[in-house]
Amino acid sequence: MKWYAGGIAEAVAASKTKGAIFVIYIEGKDEKSQHISTLLELPDVESMLGGDNFVAIKVEADSVPHQQFSALYKQTPVPSIYFIGKNGSPLKIVTEASDSGTLITQLDDVLVKSGINTSNSAVSQSFIDTEQSSSAKPDNVVCENGVCTIKKDTQPSAPSTSTEGEGSAPTTEEKIEKAKQLLEAKRLEKEKEEKETERLKEIERRKVGQEVQKMKKWQEDQELKQLMEEREKEKKQEREARERVLAQIAQDKADRAARFQPVASSTPTLKEQEATPGPSVNRSDPRTAVLQFKLPDGSTKTQDFPSTDKLQSVLNYLKSELKLPLNKFTLSTTFPRRQFAEKDYNDTLTDLNLTPNAVILVLPINNGTVSTNTGQGAFLGFGSPSTAGGDGSAPSTSGGYSGGSRANSVIHIRSKYDLDNRLKAAGTKLVVIDFFATWCGPCKMIAPELDRMAKEFSNVLFLKVDVDQNGDISREYSVKQEPPSPPKKLSDPTTVKKQGNIRRLGDLKKDDDDNNTWNGNSTQQM
Numbered sequence: 001m002k003w004y005a006g007g008i009a010e011a012v013a014a015s016k017t018k019g020a021i022f023v024i025y026i027e028g029k030d031e032k033s034q035h036i037s038t039l040l041e042l043p044d045v046e047s048m049l050g051g052d053n054f055v056a057i058k059v060e061a062d063s064v065p066h067q068q069f070s071a072l073y074k075q076t077p078v079p080s081i082y083f084i085g086k087n088g089s090p091l092k093i094v095t096e097a098s099d100s101g102t103l104i105t106q107l108d109d110v111l112v113k114s115g116i117n118t119s120n121s122a123v124s125q126s127f128i129d130t131e132q133s134s135s136a137k138p139d140n141v142v143c144e145n146g147v148c149t150i151k152k153d154t155q156p157s158a159p160s161t162s163t164e165g166e167g168s169a170p171t172t173e174e175k176i177e178k179a180k181q182l183l184e185a186k187r188l189e190k191e192k193e194e195k196e197t198e199r200l201k202e203i204e205r206r207k208v209g210q211e212v213q214k215m216k217k218w219q220e221d222q223e224l225k226q227l228m229e230e231r232e233k234e235k236k237q238e239r240e241a242r243e244r245v246l247a248q249i250a251q252d253k254a255d256r257a258a259r260f261q262p263v264a265s266s267t268p269t270l271k272e273q274e275a276t277p278g279p280s281v282n283r284s285d286p287r288t289a290v291l292q293f294k295l296p297d298g299s300t301k302t303q304d305f306p307s308t309d310k311l312q313s314v315l316n317y318l319k320s321e322l323k324l325p326l327n328k329f330t331l332s333t334t335f336p337r338r339q340f341a342e343k344d345y346n347d348t349l350t351d352l353n354l355t356p357n358a359v360i361l362v363l364p365i366n367n368g369t370v371s372t373n374t375g376q377g378a379f380l381g382f383g384s385p386s387t388a389g390g391d392g393s394a395p396s397t398s399g400g401y402s403g404g405s406r407a408n409s410v411i412h413i414r415s416k417y418d419l420d421n422r423l424k425a426a427g428t429k430l431v432v433i434d435f436f437a438t439w440c441g442p443c444k445m446i447a448p449e450l451d452r453m454a455k456e457f458s459n460v461l462f463l464k465v466d467v468d469q470n471g472d473i474s475r476e477y478s479v480k481q482e483p484p485s486p487p488k489k490l491s492d493p494t495t496v497k498k499q500g501n502i503r504r505l506g507d508l509k510k511d512d513d514d515n516n517t518w519n520g521n522s523t524q525q526m
Contacts, residue, residue: 001040002050004057008065015055021091021114022084023049023056026066026076032096033061033079042100048107053116075215083110092204113201115194289349290357293318296329296364307355312345318362328365333358337456364430408454410434410462416472422463431461435479437468 004011008024015022025040027033039045049056059065061078070076073090081094091113097103170178286307291314293301301322305314314331318324332339333354340352349355413419413433423431434450436443454462467474474480 001046001056001058004055006057008057008059008069011055011057016086018052018055019086020053020055021110021116023054024069024082024084025056025058026061026069026078026080026082027058028061028078030079036079036081036097039097039100039103045100045103045107048104053111085114090208109200112197113204115197285356286350289355291349291354292357292359293322294359294361295322295324296362305349307350308348310346310348311340311352314349314360315345324362330363330365332361332363334361337453408458408460408462410450410454410464413463413465413470413473416470416476419463419465419473422461426461429459429461430457431463433463433465433477435465435467435474435477437466 003025004014006014011024012022014020025036027037040049048054059069066076069082073082076082077093077095079095083091083094085091092106092110094103094106097106289305289307289309291303291305293303295301303317303321305317311331318329330339344352354360411422413422432450432453434443434446436447450462450464454460465473467479
Protein backbone atom coordinates (compact mmCIF):
# COMPACT_ATOMS: atom_id res chain seq x y z
CA MET A 1 0.00 0.00 0.00
CA LYS A 2 1.33 3.40 -1.01
CA TRP A 3 0.60 5.80 1.85
CA TYR A 4 0.83 9.58 1.80
CA ALA A 5 4.37 10.58 2.74
CA GLY A 6 3.61 13.88 4.50
CA GLY A 7 1.96 14.73 7.80
CA ILE A 8 -1.73 14.89 8.70
CA ALA A 9 -2.07 18.60 7.89
CA GLU A 10 -0.45 18.15 4.48
CA ALA A 11 -2.65 15.12 3.72
CA VAL A 12 -5.79 17.08 4.65
CA ALA A 13 -4.72 19.94 2.36
CA ALA A 14 -4.05 17.50 -0.48
CA SER A 15 -7.48 15.87 -0.07
CA LYS A 16 -9.20 19.27 -0.20
CA THR A 17 -7.24 20.22 -3.31
CA LYS A 18 -8.15 16.98 -5.10
CA GLY A 19 -11.70 16.93 -3.73
CA ALA A 20 -10.98 13.45 -2.37
CA ILE A 21 -11.81 11.67 0.88
CA PHE A 22 -9.20 11.92 3.66
CA VAL A 23 -8.35 8.47 5.10
CA ILE A 24 -6.27 7.93 8.27
CA TYR A 25 -5.34 4.44 9.44
CA ILE A 26 -4.37 4.10 13.15
CA GLU A 27 -2.24 0.99 13.40
CA GLY A 28 -1.56 -0.87 16.63
CA LYS A 29 0.75 -3.74 17.50
CA ASP A 30 -1.83 -6.41 18.24
CA GLU A 31 -3.00 -9.29 16.07
CA LYS A 32 -6.10 -7.42 14.91
CA SER A 33 -3.99 -4.55 13.57
CA GLN A 34 -1.79 -6.99 11.68
CA HIS A 35 -4.88 -8.54 10.05
CA ILE A 36 -6.23 -5.18 8.85
CA SER A 37 -2.77 -4.15 7.62
CA THR A 38 -2.63 -7.36 5.57
CA LEU A 39 -6.04 -6.60 4.00
CA LEU A 40 -4.92 -3.09 3.07
CA GLU A 41 -1.93 -4.50 1.19
CA LEU A 42 -4.13 -6.63 -1.10
CA PRO A 43 -4.17 -5.46 -4.75
CA ASP A 44 -7.92 -4.83 -5.07
CA VAL A 45 -8.05 -2.82 -1.85
CA GLU A 46 -4.83 -0.97 -2.68
CA SER A 47 -6.15 -0.01 -6.12
CA MET A 48 -9.19 1.66 -4.57
CA LEU A 49 -7.43 3.47 -1.73
CA GLY A 50 -4.56 4.49 -4.00
CA GLY A 51 -6.93 6.09 -6.54
CA ASP A 52 -7.91 9.72 -6.98
CA ASN A 53 -10.92 9.39 -4.67
CA PHE A 54 -8.82 8.88 -1.51
CA VAL A 55 -5.79 10.42 0.20
CA ALA A 56 -4.65 7.81 2.76
CA ILE A 57 -2.12 8.22 5.58
CA LYS A 58 -1.01 5.75 8.26
CA VAL A 59 -0.03 6.64 11.86
CA GLU A 60 1.07 4.42 14.72
CA ALA A 61 -0.88 4.18 17.95
CA ASP A 62 0.27 6.45 20.84
CA SER A 63 2.49 8.46 18.48
CA VAL A 64 2.50 12.27 18.30
CA PRO A 65 0.28 12.37 15.15
CA HIS A 66 -2.11 9.95 16.85
CA GLN A 67 -2.29 12.16 19.94
CA GLN A 68 -2.93 15.23 17.75
CA PHE A 69 -5.69 13.37 15.90
CA SER A 70 -7.19 12.13 19.21
CA ALA A 71 -7.43 15.73 20.40
CA LEU A 72 -9.94 16.41 17.58
CA TYR A 73 -11.73 13.05 17.48
CA LYS A 74 -12.11 11.74 21.04
CA GLN A 75 -11.63 8.07 21.95
CA THR A 76 -10.07 6.79 18.74
CA PRO A 77 -10.04 2.97 18.85
CA VAL A 78 -6.97 0.97 17.84
CA PRO A 79 -6.90 -0.29 15.12
CA SER A 80 -9.30 1.88 13.13
CA ILE A 81 -9.71 3.49 9.68
CA TYR A 82 -11.30 6.97 9.63
CA PHE A 83 -12.94 8.21 6.39
CA ILE A 84 -13.37 12.00 6.74
CA GLY A 85 -15.44 14.04 4.29
CA LYS A 86 -15.06 17.57 3.01
CA ASN A 87 -16.76 19.14 6.03
CA GLY A 88 -14.40 17.38 8.46
CA SER A 89 -16.97 14.94 9.89
CA PRO A 90 -16.26 11.19 9.78
CA LEU A 91 -18.16 9.45 6.99
CA LYS A 92 -17.35 6.02 8.41
CA ILE A 93 -15.11 4.42 11.06
CA VAL A 94 -13.93 0.90 10.26
CA THR A 95 -12.58 -1.04 13.24
CA GLU A 96 -12.71 -4.57 11.87
CA ALA A 97 -13.01 -6.44 8.55
CA SER A 98 -13.09 -10.17 8.07
CA ASP A 99 -11.86 -10.19 4.46
CA SER A 100 -11.09 -7.96 1.50
CA GLY A 101 -14.64 -8.20 0.12
CA THR A 102 -16.07 -6.74 3.31
CA LEU A 103 -13.52 -3.92 3.25
CA ILE A 104 -14.25 -3.12 -0.43
CA THR A 105 -17.98 -3.02 0.34
CA GLN A 106 -17.30 -0.51 3.10
CA LEU A 107 -15.18 1.58 0.70
CA ASP A 108 -18.06 1.63 -1.82
CA ASP A 109 -20.39 2.70 0.98
CA VAL A 110 -18.04 5.58 1.81
CA LEU A 111 -17.99 6.68 -1.84
CA VAL A 112 -21.79 6.66 -1.94
CA LYS A 113 -22.01 8.74 1.25
CA SER A 114 -19.55 11.28 -0.13
CA GLY A 115 -21.54 11.64 -3.38
CA ILE A 116 -18.92 9.91 -5.52
CA ASN A 117 -20.27 7.00 -7.62
CA THR A 118 -17.74 5.70 -10.13
CA SER A 119 -20.03 3.02 -11.58
CA ASN A 120 -22.90 5.42 -12.40
CA SER A 121 -20.47 7.94 -13.89
CA ALA A 122 -19.03 5.28 -16.18
CA VAL A 123 -22.51 4.16 -17.29
CA SER A 124 -23.55 7.73 -18.00
CA GLN A 125 -20.36 8.44 -19.97
CA SER A 126 -20.76 5.25 -22.04
CA PHE A 127 -24.41 6.10 -22.74
CA ILE A 128 -23.50 9.60 -23.89
CA ASP A 129 -20.75 8.28 -26.14
CA THR A 130 -23.15 5.74 -27.65
CA GLU A 131 -25.78 8.37 -28.26
CA GLN A 132 -23.27 10.72 -29.80
CA SER A 133 -22.04 8.02 -32.18
CA SER A 134 -25.54 6.83 -33.07
CA SER A 135 -26.94 10.31 -33.49
CA ALA A 136 -24.23 11.64 -35.80
CA LYS A 137 -25.69 14.44 -37.85
CA PRO A 138 -26.02 13.77 -41.57
CA ASP A 139 -24.35 16.07 -44.06
CA ASN A 140 -27.56 17.86 -44.95
CA VAL A 141 -28.36 18.89 -41.32
CA VAL A 142 -27.08 22.30 -40.26
CA CYS A 143 -27.35 23.45 -36.60
CA GLU A 144 -27.09 27.16 -35.78
CA ASN A 145 -27.80 28.73 -32.38
CA GLY A 146 -29.33 25.50 -31.11
CA VAL A 147 -31.67 25.11 -34.17
CA CYS A 148 -31.04 22.34 -36.68
CA THR A 149 -32.34 22.56 -40.29
CA ILE A 150 -32.14 20.14 -43.22
CA LYS A 151 -30.63 21.37 -46.43
CA LYS A 152 -32.27 20.50 -49.67
CA ASP A 153 -30.46 17.88 -51.65
CA THR A 154 -28.91 19.46 -54.76
CA GLN A 155 -28.94 16.18 -56.59
CA PRO A 156 -32.37 14.96 -57.58
CA SER A 157 -33.32 11.60 -56.33
CA ALA A 158 -36.01 9.24 -57.26
CA PRO A 159 -39.24 9.61 -55.30
CA SER A 160 -39.28 5.98 -54.42
CA THR A 161 -35.77 6.20 -52.97
CA SER A 162 -36.55 9.20 -50.65
CA THR A 163 -39.70 7.55 -49.46
CA GLU A 164 -37.86 4.43 -48.56
CA GLY A 165 -35.15 6.53 -46.70
CA GLU A 166 -37.74 8.44 -44.71
CA GLY A 167 -39.47 5.24 -43.65
CA SER A 168 -36.33 3.31 -42.70
CA ALA A 169 -34.25 5.90 -40.69
CA PRO A 170 -35.66 8.01 -37.73
CA THR A 171 -35.85 11.69 -38.20
CA THR A 172 -33.76 14.23 -36.29
CA GLU A 173 -36.74 15.32 -34.17
CA GLU A 174 -37.29 11.76 -33.05
CA LYS A 175 -33.65 11.43 -32.09
CA ILE A 176 -33.77 14.67 -30.12
CA GLU A 177 -36.94 13.59 -28.35
CA LYS A 178 -35.42 10.24 -27.49
CA ALA A 179 -32.30 11.95 -26.11
CA LYS A 180 -34.49 14.22 -23.98
CA GLN A 181 -36.31 11.21 -22.58
CA LEU A 182 -33.04 9.48 -21.75
CA LEU A 183 -31.67 12.59 -20.06
CA GLU A 184 -34.87 12.95 -18.04
CA ALA A 185 -34.59 9.33 -16.96
CA LYS A 186 -30.99 9.91 -15.92
CA ARG A 187 -32.01 13.02 -14.01
CA LEU A 188 -34.73 11.15 -12.16
CA GLU A 189 -32.33 8.34 -11.42
CA LYS A 190 -29.77 10.81 -10.09
CA GLU A 191 -32.40 12.48 -7.88
CA LYS A 192 -33.37 9.07 -6.56
CA GLU A 193 -29.75 8.27 -5.82
CA GLU A 194 -29.31 11.61 -4.05
CA LYS A 195 -32.39 10.96 -1.91
CA GLU A 196 -31.09 7.51 -1.06
CA THR A 197 -27.72 9.00 -0.19
CA GLU A 198 -29.38 11.58 2.07
CA ARG A 199 -31.40 8.83 3.74
CA LEU A 200 -28.25 6.77 4.36
CA LYS A 201 -26.48 9.85 5.71
CA GLU A 202 -29.37 10.50 8.09
CA ILE A 203 -29.29 6.88 9.26
CA GLU A 204 -25.55 7.10 9.77
CA ARG A 205 -25.91 10.40 11.63
CA ARG A 206 -28.50 8.92 13.96
CA LYS A 207 -26.34 5.85 14.46
CA VAL A 208 -23.33 8.00 15.30
CA GLY A 209 -25.47 10.01 17.73
CA GLN A 210 -26.62 6.82 19.44
CA GLU A 211 -23.04 5.60 19.68
CA VAL A 212 -22.00 8.92 21.18
CA GLN A 213 -24.80 8.69 23.75
CA LYS A 214 -23.77 5.14 24.61
CA MET A 215 -20.17 6.25 24.97
CA LYS A 216 -21.17 9.12 27.26
CA LYS A 217 -23.29 6.79 29.39
CA TRP A 218 -20.41 4.32 29.57
CA GLN A 219 -18.08 7.11 30.69
CA GLU A 220 -20.56 8.19 33.37
CA ASP A 221 -20.91 4.59 34.57
CA GLN A 222 -17.14 4.21 34.74
CA GLU A 223 -16.79 7.46 36.70
CA LEU A 224 -19.56 6.38 39.09
CA LYS A 225 -17.93 2.97 39.49
CA GLN A 226 -14.57 4.59 40.18
CA LEU A 227 -16.13 6.89 42.78
CA MET A 228 -17.78 3.92 44.48
CA GLU A 229 -14.51 1.99 44.51
CA GLU A 230 -12.68 4.98 45.98
CA ARG A 231 -15.40 5.35 48.62
CA GLU A 232 -15.17 1.66 49.52
CA LYS A 233 -11.40 1.97 49.72
CA GLU A 234 -11.70 4.97 52.04
CA LYS A 235 -14.19 3.11 54.25
CA LYS A 236 -11.87 0.10 54.39
CA GLN A 237 -8.94 2.31 55.35
CA GLU A 238 -11.05 3.99 58.03
CA ARG A 239 -12.09 0.58 59.42
CA GLU A 240 -8.50 -0.62 59.47
CA ALA A 241 -7.36 2.58 61.16
CA ARG A 242 -10.13 2.28 63.75
CA GLU A 243 -9.22 -1.36 64.39
CA ARG A 244 -5.58 -0.39 64.82
CA VAL A 245 -6.54 2.32 67.30
CA LEU A 246 -8.77 -0.07 69.25
CA ALA A 247 -6.03 -2.69 69.27
CA GLN A 248 -3.54 -0.09 70.49
CA ILE A 249 -5.95 0.99 73.23
CA ALA A 250 -6.44 -2.63 74.32
CA GLN A 251 -2.68 -3.16 74.30
CA ASP A 252 -2.16 -0.01 76.37
CA LYS A 253 -4.77 -1.21 78.88
CA ALA A 254 -3.08 -4.58 79.13
CA ASP A 255 0.33 -2.95 79.60
CA ARG A 256 -1.08 -0.67 82.29
CA ALA A 257 -2.71 -3.60 84.07
CA ALA A 258 0.53 -5.56 83.89
CA ARG A 259 2.49 -2.61 85.34
CA PHE A 260 0.18 -2.05 88.29
CA GLN A 261 -0.43 -5.72 89.15
CA PRO A 262 2.04 -7.74 91.23
CA VAL A 263 4.43 -9.70 89.09
CA ALA A 264 4.14 -13.49 89.51
CA SER A 265 7.36 -15.10 90.58
CA SER A 266 9.22 -17.48 88.40
CA THR A 267 8.76 -21.05 89.63
CA PRO A 268 11.85 -22.57 91.27
CA THR A 269 12.52 -26.27 91.64
CA LEU A 270 14.78 -28.28 93.92
CA LYS A 271 17.27 -28.62 91.08
CA GLU A 272 17.61 -25.28 89.23
CA GLN A 273 16.74 -25.93 85.60
CA GLU A 274 15.61 -23.59 82.92
CA ALA A 275 12.08 -24.36 81.78
CA THR A 276 11.43 -24.62 78.07
CA PRO A 277 8.26 -22.66 77.17
CA GLY A 278 5.87 -24.34 74.80
CA PRO A 279 4.64 -22.58 71.68
CA SER A 280 1.37 -20.77 71.80
CA VAL A 281 -1.39 -22.62 70.02
CA ASN A 282 -4.35 -20.90 68.47
CA ARG A 283 -5.55 -23.62 66.22
CA SER A 284 -9.07 -25.02 66.28
CA ASP A 285 -8.95 -27.89 63.80
CA PRO A 286 -11.34 -30.59 65.10
CA ARG A 287 -9.31 -33.26 63.30
CA THR A 288 -6.21 -32.45 65.34
CA ALA A 289 -5.72 -32.38 69.11
CA VAL A 290 -3.01 -29.95 70.25
CA LEU A 291 -1.87 -31.11 73.69
CA GLN A 292 0.40 -29.08 75.95
CA PHE A 293 2.12 -31.16 78.63
CA LYS A 294 3.23 -29.52 81.88
CA LEU A 295 6.09 -31.64 83.16
CA PRO A 296 7.15 -32.11 86.78
CA ASP A 297 10.26 -29.94 86.31
CA GLY A 298 8.11 -26.93 85.34
CA SER A 299 8.80 -27.09 81.60
CA THR A 300 6.16 -27.52 78.92
CA LYS A 301 5.97 -29.49 75.71
CA THR A 302 3.41 -29.18 72.93
CA GLN A 303 2.57 -31.93 70.44
CA ASP A 304 -0.13 -32.50 67.82
CA PHE A 305 -2.10 -35.76 67.76
CA PRO A 306 -4.90 -36.91 65.48
CA SER A 307 -8.21 -36.57 67.28
CA THR A 308 -8.92 -40.26 66.61
CA ASP A 309 -5.83 -41.42 68.52
CA LYS A 310 -6.33 -43.08 71.87
CA LEU A 311 -4.94 -41.86 75.16
CA GLN A 312 -2.58 -44.85 75.17
CA SER A 313 -0.70 -43.32 72.20
CA VAL A 314 -0.17 -40.15 74.28
CA LEU A 315 1.31 -42.25 77.10
CA ASN A 316 3.59 -44.02 74.63
CA TYR A 317 4.74 -40.66 73.28
CA LEU A 318 5.57 -39.39 76.77
CA LYS A 319 7.53 -42.51 77.63
CA SER A 320 9.44 -42.75 74.34
CA GLU A 321 10.00 -39.15 73.29
CA LEU A 322 10.25 -37.11 76.49
CA LYS A 323 12.17 -39.73 78.52
CA LEU A 324 10.84 -38.60 81.88
CA PRO A 325 12.91 -39.55 84.98
CA LEU A 326 9.79 -41.08 86.53
CA ASN A 327 8.86 -44.64 87.30
CA LYS A 328 5.15 -43.92 87.45
CA PHE A 329 3.07 -40.89 86.61
CA THR A 330 -0.53 -39.94 85.99
CA LEU A 331 -2.24 -37.57 83.57
CA SER A 332 -4.83 -35.02 84.61
CA THR A 333 -6.48 -31.82 83.42
CA THR A 334 -7.26 -28.70 85.45
CA PHE A 335 -10.34 -27.26 83.75
CA PRO A 336 -12.41 -29.33 84.06
CA ARG A 337 -10.58 -31.11 86.84
CA ARG A 338 -10.09 -34.75 85.84
CA GLN A 339 -7.54 -37.46 86.49
CA PHE A 340 -7.28 -40.18 83.84
CA ALA A 341 -7.22 -43.83 84.89
CA GLU A 342 -6.37 -47.02 83.01
CA LYS A 343 -9.96 -47.36 81.85
CA ASP A 344 -9.54 -44.12 79.86
CA TYR A 345 -6.48 -45.31 77.92
CA ASN A 346 -8.60 -46.96 75.19
CA ASP A 347 -10.78 -43.86 74.64
CA THR A 348 -10.04 -41.45 71.81
CA LEU A 349 -8.97 -37.87 72.40
CA THR A 350 -12.32 -36.69 71.04
CA ASP A 351 -14.22 -38.83 73.53
CA LEU A 352 -12.10 -37.41 76.36
CA ASN A 353 -12.84 -33.79 75.25
CA LEU A 354 -9.18 -33.10 74.51
CA THR A 355 -9.84 -31.51 71.10
CA PRO A 356 -9.00 -29.14 69.54
CA ASN A 357 -6.51 -28.28 72.33
CA ALA A 358 -5.97 -29.06 76.00
CA VAL A 359 -3.43 -28.74 78.82
CA ILE A 360 -2.39 -32.00 80.53
CA LEU A 361 -0.50 -32.16 83.82
CA VAL A 362 2.08 -34.94 84.14
CA LEU A 363 2.04 -35.77 87.87
CA PRO A 364 4.47 -38.26 89.42
CA ILE A 365 3.13 -41.06 91.61
CA ASN A 366 6.32 -42.01 93.47
CA ASN A 367 8.85 -39.32 92.63
CA GLY A 368 9.57 -36.41 90.31
CA THR A 369 8.94 -32.72 90.19
CA VAL A 370 6.06 -30.64 88.86
CA SER A 371 5.57 -26.89 88.76
CA THR A 372 2.78 -24.60 87.57
CA ASN A 373 2.18 -20.85 87.69
CA THR A 374 -1.21 -19.13 87.58
CA GLY A 375 -1.25 -15.36 87.29
CA GLN A 376 -0.16 -13.50 90.43
CA GLY A 377 -0.57 -16.47 92.76
CA ALA A 378 2.53 -18.67 92.73
CA PHE A 379 2.52 -22.46 93.21
CA LEU A 380 5.41 -24.75 93.97
CA GLY A 381 5.11 -28.52 93.92
CA PHE A 382 7.90 -31.01 94.51
CA GLY A 383 8.78 -34.38 96.03
CA SER A 384 12.11 -35.97 96.83
CA PRO A 385 13.33 -38.76 94.51
CA SER A 386 12.88 -42.29 95.79
CA THR A 387 13.54 -45.75 94.43
CA ALA A 388 10.87 -47.41 96.48
CA GLY A 389 7.99 -48.82 94.50
CA GLY A 390 4.43 -49.37 95.56
CA ASP A 391 1.06 -47.93 94.88
CA GLY A 392 2.21 -44.32 95.23
CA SER A 393 1.03 -43.78 98.83
CA ALA A 394 3.30 -42.11 101.39
CA PRO A 395 3.36 -41.90 105.18
CA SER A 396 1.00 -39.34 106.59
CA THR A 397 2.33 -36.13 108.14
CA SER A 398 1.19 -34.31 111.19
CA GLY A 399 -1.71 -32.25 110.04
CA GLY A 400 -0.42 -32.08 106.45
CA TYR A 401 -2.77 -34.57 104.80
CA SER A 402 -4.59 -37.75 105.62
CA GLY A 403 -3.41 -41.23 104.77
CA GLY A 404 -6.56 -42.85 106.10
CA SER A 405 -10.08 -41.70 106.67
CA ARG A 406 -8.94 -38.23 107.79
CA ALA A 407 -9.80 -35.51 105.21
CA ASN A 408 -6.91 -33.66 103.54
CA SER A 409 -6.77 -29.84 103.81
CA VAL A 410 -4.54 -26.86 103.07
CA ILE A 411 -2.01 -26.08 105.84
CA HIS A 412 -0.94 -22.51 106.64
CA ILE A 413 2.81 -22.18 107.24
CA ARG A 414 3.80 -19.96 110.17
CA SER A 415 7.60 -19.92 109.84
CA LYS A 416 10.50 -21.32 107.85
CA TYR A 417 11.12 -23.87 110.58
CA ASP A 418 7.55 -25.12 110.23
CA LEU A 419 7.99 -25.39 106.44
CA ASP A 420 11.23 -27.37 106.71
CA ASN A 421 9.69 -29.85 109.15
CA ARG A 422 6.67 -30.47 106.97
CA LEU A 423 8.80 -30.95 103.85
CA LYS A 424 10.94 -33.52 105.67
CA ALA A 425 7.86 -35.33 106.95
CA ALA A 426 6.33 -35.42 103.45
CA GLY A 427 9.02 -37.78 102.20
CA THR A 428 8.19 -38.80 98.64
CA LYS A 429 4.80 -37.11 98.67
CA LEU A 430 3.99 -34.42 96.13
CA VAL A 431 4.03 -31.01 97.84
CA VAL A 432 2.19 -27.95 96.50
CA ILE A 433 3.03 -24.53 98.04
CA ASP A 434 0.72 -21.55 97.44
CA PHE A 435 2.33 -18.13 98.00
CA PHE A 436 -0.43 -15.59 98.70
CA ALA A 437 -0.96 -12.11 100.08
CA THR A 438 -3.93 -10.27 101.48
CA TRP A 439 -3.65 -7.57 98.78
CA CYS A 440 -3.51 -10.14 95.93
CA GLY A 441 -6.83 -10.29 94.09
CA PRO A 442 -6.22 -13.51 92.09
CA CYS A 443 -5.09 -15.28 95.27
CA LYS A 444 -8.61 -14.97 96.66
CA MET A 445 -10.00 -16.71 93.58
CA ILE A 446 -7.38 -19.47 93.76
CA ALA A 447 -8.04 -20.32 97.42
CA PRO A 448 -11.36 -22.22 96.90
CA GLU A 449 -9.88 -24.21 94.01
CA LEU A 450 -6.88 -25.11 96.17
CA ASP A 451 -9.17 -26.36 98.97
CA ARG A 452 -11.10 -28.49 96.49
CA MET A 453 -7.90 -30.01 95.10
CA ALA A 454 -6.71 -30.80 98.63
CA LYS A 455 -9.91 -32.75 99.30
CA GLU A 456 -9.66 -34.59 95.98
CA PHE A 457 -5.96 -35.55 96.18
CA SER A 458 -5.42 -37.03 99.59
CA ASN A 459 -1.85 -38.12 98.79
CA VAL A 460 -0.67 -34.56 98.01
CA LEU A 461 0.50 -32.07 100.66
CA PHE A 462 -0.92 -28.55 100.11
CA LEU A 463 0.77 -25.63 101.93
CA LYS A 464 0.02 -21.88 101.99
CA VAL A 465 2.64 -19.21 102.72
CA ASP A 466 1.80 -15.56 103.43
CA VAL A 467 4.54 -13.57 101.67
CA ASP A 468 4.01 -10.53 103.92
CA GLN A 469 4.55 -12.53 107.13
CA ASN A 470 7.24 -14.89 105.80
CA GLY A 471 9.68 -12.74 103.88
CA ASP A 472 12.57 -15.18 104.40
CA ILE A 473 10.63 -17.98 102.69
CA SER A 474 9.64 -15.66 99.83
CA ARG A 475 13.24 -14.59 99.28
CA GLU A 476 14.45 -18.20 99.35
CA TYR A 477 12.00 -19.19 96.62
CA SER A 478 12.42 -15.88 94.69
CA VAL A 479 8.80 -14.80 95.19
CA LYS A 480 8.52 -11.02 94.79
CA GLN A 481 6.27 -8.89 96.97
CA GLU A 482 4.67 -5.99 95.09
CA PRO A 483 1.69 -4.59 97.03
CA PRO A 484 -0.19 -1.78 95.32
CA SER A 485 1.13 1.61 96.33
CA PRO A 486 -1.41 3.92 98.02
CA PRO A 487 -2.37 7.07 96.12
CA LYS A 488 -0.19 10.06 96.87
CA LYS A 489 -1.75 13.16 98.30
CA LEU A 490 -1.01 16.44 96.64
CA SER A 491 0.76 18.91 98.86
CA ASP A 492 -0.30 21.68 96.55
CA PRO A 493 -3.79 22.91 97.43
CA THR A 494 -4.44 23.47 93.73
CA THR A 495 -6.74 20.78 92.33
CA VAL A 496 -6.98 19.61 88.75
CA LYS A 497 -10.32 18.44 87.37
CA LYS A 498 -10.40 16.66 84.04
CA GLN A 499 -13.45 16.57 81.77
CA GLY A 500 -12.57 14.85 78.52
CA ASN A 501 -9.73 16.82 76.97
CA ILE A 502 -10.43 19.86 79.21
CA ARG A 503 -8.56 20.35 82.50
CA ARG A 504 -9.72 22.86 85.08
CA LEU A 505 -7.57 24.35 87.84
CA GLY A 506 -9.06 25.21 91.19
CA ASP A 507 -7.44 26.96 94.16
CA LEU A 508 -8.57 25.56 97.51
CA LYS A 509 -6.80 28.24 99.56
CA LYS A 510 -9.05 30.60 101.50
CA ASP A 511 -9.43 34.04 100.07
CA ASP A 512 -8.01 36.91 102.09
CA ASP A 513 -10.66 39.35 100.97
CA ASP A 514 -12.02 39.44 104.51
CA ASN A 515 -8.67 40.75 105.75
CA ASN A 516 -8.77 43.73 103.41
CA THR A 517 -10.32 47.10 104.12
CA TRP A 518 -12.48 49.04 101.72
CA ASN A 519 -12.26 52.77 101.14
CA GLY A 520 -15.18 55.00 100.36
CA ASN A 521 -14.22 55.35 96.71
CA SER A 522 -14.68 51.59 96.10
CA THR A 523 -10.95 50.90 96.26
CA GLN A 524 -9.39 48.18 98.36
CA GLN A 525 -6.59 48.69 100.83
CA MET A 526 -4.45 45.69 101.75
